[in-house]
Amino acid sequence: MKLFYFLVVFILSGCASIPLSTMLKFSSFEKSDFVALEPADIKAKIILDQPVEIDIEKVDLGLEVETEQGSRIYKFPLSLLERRAIPAKEDWFDSDKAKTEYTFNLSAESVKNFQEVQQLLTNKSGGTFGFSVSSGFENLPNDVQSVNLSILLKLQSHDDFVPIFEDATIAIKRDD
Numbered sequence: 001m002k003l004f005y006f007l008v009v010f011i012l013s014g015c016a017s018i019p020l021s022t023m024l025k026f027s028s029f030e031k032s033d034f035v036a037l038e039p040a041d042i043k044a045k046i047i048l049d050q051p052v053e054i055d056i057e058k059v060d061l062g063l064e065v066e067t068e069q070g071s072r073i074y075k076f077p078l079s080l081l082e083r084r085a086i087p088a089k090e091d092w093f094d095s096d097k098a099k100t101e102y103t104f105n106l107s108a109e110s111v112k113n114f115q116e117v118q119q120l121l122t123n124k125s126g127g128t129f130g131f132s133v134s135s136g137f138e139n140l141p142n143d144v145q146s147v148n149l150s151i152l153l154k155l156q157s158h159d160d161f162v163p164i165f166e167d168a169t170i171a172i173k174r175d176d
Helices: 020-026 031-036 108-122
Strands: 005-011 043-049 060-067 070-086 099-106 128-138 146-154 162-171
Touching: 031 108, 043 070, 043 128, 060 108, 070 108, 099 108, 128 146
Parallel strands: none
Antiparallel strands: 005 128, 043 099, 043 146, 060 070, 060 128, 070 099, 146 162
């Protein structure tokens, strides 16, 4: 059964659905900042409720670049660095389901392709950039109607992961 793909978009020029701290951090992000990124330092983290799992082979970092010449979307496959189980937590006021945390970086091929995109942009003026992380779910139990999902992005090695979405509830839609 083919399941839907989730797509979380992070537009550096501003987006109302991302946390305020993230908007503030990237409010001054410009083309020169993008060109200066070290692709090997870019990491993405996906955290979701168990027993749901993502299709690791289909996880991509998307990049939408808009310049005066138009808009273009690039896809960069991600490689799994670490998969970690987070146990359920229950206290007096709240409880959290067990979760799985996946950490990814750009594959070797993606690093090379990302550098080529950076080189192309050094010769263009202006531009806005949007990042996305996409994948599908694997072995999704039939009784699961929704899942909580968090997406975090790290663009530089000396920075912490920045939350793009935290505990967003995603409704499951199935192809029948």
